[in-house]
């Protein structure tokens with residue numbers, strides 16, 4: 001594998017042009033798209049978060065780093081989502097109400113597509129009603145929720161309660177994830193599964209379909 005530290009530096013520095021160029025170059029040299037994401041880009045965003053925490057970075061820097069990572073993911077997404085014929089299941093995915101973070105959610109969506117799932121992407125700031133509509137109108141088998149803020153985590157619980165009240169909780173498996181989420185929290189709020197990363201999300205979704213059958 002070539003030395004890709006410059007790719008990490010480009011995401012941390014918010015240099016979208018260099019991030020895209022280095023991504024293209026790495027792909028041309030045969031580097032696995034997922035390795036680029038897991039070994040360089042996600043650690044780079046972690047470093048961005050660390051700098052934000054200690055006031056070295058502010059929201060504009062978060063935004064430009066996020067834009068750099070998104071630009072690279074635009075190139076990588078189609079490569080990660082080469083899909084099979086029969087959908088393995090239908091997943092309604094979204095970032096919960098009040099939360100605008102979508103990089104991780106998009107990554108999970110791409111890998112689910114790559115894993116053969118049909119993905120209904122509800123976007124960010126998704127209220128419970130939208131998840132309910134996706135189950136009723138699009139026959140989603142799985143609801144996947146993402147949250148990156150401790151203040152928006154409770155929206156996952158609210159959504160699960162709303163599914164129950166709408167009488168659709170038993171029709172779906174509910175999977176949750178995002179940086180502040182834990183297995184313990186998933187159990188507390190009655191979710192069916194949690195994974196700390198996108199690869200684990202696909203494994204969980206496959207397991208959910210197997211146990212739902």
Ligand code: B12
Nearest residue numbers: 049099100101102103104146149150177178179197198201
């Ligand atoms: C980029 C970023 C932003 C960007 C988001 C751009 C975008 N389009 O997403 C912008 C600038 C908009 C932003 C805004 C804010 N942010 Co912000 N942000 C980040 C940052 C640096 C990176 C997040 C990221 O994309 N990580 C990379 C992705 C790939 O990782 P991920 O999302 O965790 O996803 C992985 C897993 O969690 C998992 N996963 C994710 N979803 C799901 C779903 C399922 C079902 C499963 C199974 C798995 C799974 O798989 C993914 C891939 O492996 C984080 C720091 C961090 N390291 O997390 C702060 C961070 C999340 N933000 C933070 C804050 C405070 C904010 C703001 C409140 C700042 C402000 N004062 O305005 C606002 C809130 C806006 C809002 N209402 O949502 C804090 C949250 C603190 C807290 N405890 O709640 C963090 C932790 C920074 C910090 N260290 O303080 N942010």
